[in-house]
Amino acid sequence: MDKAQFARYAAGQDCGNCSFYQGKPGDAAGACPLFGGKRVSAAGWCNAYNKRAG
Numbered sequence: 001m002d003k004a005q006f007a008r009y010a011a012g013q014d015c016g017n018c019s020f021y022q023g024k025p026g027d028a029a030g031a032c033p034l035f036g037g038k039r040v041s042a043a044g045w046c047n048a049y050n051k052r053a054g
Contacts, residue, residue, distance in 0.1 A: 001045065008047055016042030019050045 001009045015021045015032065021042070023030015029039040034048050 006045070006047070008049070009045060013045055013049050013051070014042065015040050015044040015046075015049075017052050018048075019052045020048065021052070 003009065015030075016023070016025075016027075018032075020032050020034055021030050021040070022032065023039075023042060027042060029041050031037045032040045034046070040046075
């Protein structure tokens with residue numbers, strides 16, 4: 001990930017462990033309410049990343 005373009009990104013952050021991600025653990029993709037319920041890659045990332053609790 002280009003740190004200059006995505007300054008908020010930190011290693012280990014991905015959609016699969018974001019609190020907004022609605023896929024099941026191990027799914028390659030799942031729905032995200034921030035993108036109108038569209039499926040996003042579990043390995044993806046966006047500026048709204050919020051670490052899942054627990």
